[in-house]
Amino acid sequence: MLRSSGRSLRLRLLLWVSLVLLPPALLSIAQGIANARRDVADLHEHLISTARTAAAPAENILASARDVARALSQLPQVRDGTAECGADLASAMRGISFFSNMARTNVHGRIVCAALQNSIGIDASRLPAWGLAQTQDEFVVSGLAHSPVQHRPIVLGLLPIRDQTGRFDGTLDVAIDVGWLSGILKSSRLPAGSVMAIFDRDGNMIASTNPAIAGTIFAHRKPADGEATVRTAEDKSGMAWTYATATLLAPNVYVGFAMPDTKLFGEAYRRAAIDFFLPLLMILLTSLAIWIVTDRQLTRWIIYLKRVAAAYRSGHYAFRPSLDEAPSELKLLGDAMSDMAEAVSDRDRSLREAVAQKSLLIKEIHHRVKNNLQVVMSLLSLQANRLKDFAAQEALRDTRARINALALVHRILYEIDDENTIDVQKLLEQLAEQTSEGFSGERDIVVTTDIVPRFVHSDMAIILSLFAVEAITNAFKHGFPDYRSGEIRLVLDEAAGGMLRLAVEDNGIGFNETDMRASLGSRLIRTFGQQIGGKAEIRSTVGKGTTIEIVFPDPAAPKMRKPDCAA
Ligand SMILES: Nc1ncnc2c1ncn2[C@@H]1O[C@H](COP(=O)(O)OP(=O)(O)OP(=O)(O)O)[C@@H](O)[C@H]1O
Ligand SMILES: [Mg+2]
16 A cells, blocks of 8 residues: 655655746846846837938938038029029039929019929919928928929928028028939838838828838827837737837938837847746756656656565565666665565564474473373272262262363364364364263263354363353253153354353253252353353253353454443
């Protein structure tokens, strides 16, 4: 039977190792989280700087528009909008392919001279940023506009012109071809998967490397307070993007640069995952190793040693465990068990020998007692033969019968191996036979036996046999006078309440119980009843025979529970 108490060694090891590894694992995880935070911050910075770098060509175009406008605004013919103004603007524009037009507007916004002649007279005050230009001194970029002359999208740069008194005196406008800006954006080398766009203050896209995605990501998102800002957004397919927006040269034009989160943070996520899961994996692998090692190196051998112990328990002391491949500690334990088995085996052998010797001695004693009792019986016989008095002869005969009963018990005890337990059936049958042989003489009295099989202790066997001798003697002596014939039954049967009943029944003359003169025999009978915890009874009816019985606890019956004292 497997008795187990408390946690197994395997579980204890797992618990301890987990406990020991947990602090460094948690430290590593915390470090991983800190690293991930730093990585994310670095990536935000990187996003902003990439946005700025990628926007540099577009910014250069706007800067050159500003510089050209500044230079031209210094020319008197341009400032005054004279006849040469248009020619000057046209010749200034000639080498710069990304300018689609240049024009001088008066204080009301009407074009007074332009590189493209057909734009003269157009009201430019309706174009975006006109209002802003009126209040500013610096070059202003309009954002996305539609050219009323060329009928295509442009970005308008407006340089406010002021007269000697500092009053607003119209603008010098540079129309930049949006197609050029788009071309420049698309030709810039951007990280794979990224999207870049330039848009105006109202969120109108001016140019983009991927208009479909840029439209959803950057719509209406200016940098906060003009500072470069990092935000997140989702495109139409639900993909997450992180993007940076920054002001591009002038307050009205912004650049946005976006990367999908998976691309941008992929590496950071991977590193964080490694920082997080590596310690856990370490604990898991350690636990696995402990599990396997304890199973292969410990549990297996312990189960084997348990089997060895079971073999010793069932007396196979010669068995020696083979622990060549077991760990040295278990080998030591195995050796200790072997030594113990050897010692137990030696002691067991010497005990067996002692017991066998003792049994032999006891048998010998029974044998001698039996022989001595037989000698006593012979002496009594000799004595009886020399007596003339019949009563004295009878007394000696009765005594011989009693001694015979004792001798019989000792003979049986000598014959059997277990010197303490006697087969009552065998004892009583032989007793009935021998006693009747001593009494019947020439009379026709049949002695029958009906005995349930029982084994009882030798003490009880002596009392039962003395009782039987006494009762059978009475039946022979008193039951059948004048050479009557009859029957004597010796019965041992089960009585109610876990009791046995030993009875000697005769169908002799019986006697009147009130006239009975109790002698030694009947007193002995009652004493025997008390000695074996039972009760003796003599019942007789004149002419109908006598029953002498003893009812006593059956040694084979299950022990009865004592009744409660309170009941
Ligand atoms: N089976 C029997 N049949 C008829 N009478 C009996 C029977 N058993 C006993 N008695 C009567 O009971 C009396 C008492 O018996 P008890 O055994 O005590 O004495 P005893 O046999 O006379 O002498 P002893 O002391 O030697 O046994 C006997 O004397 C006899 O009269
Ligand atoms: Mg008697």
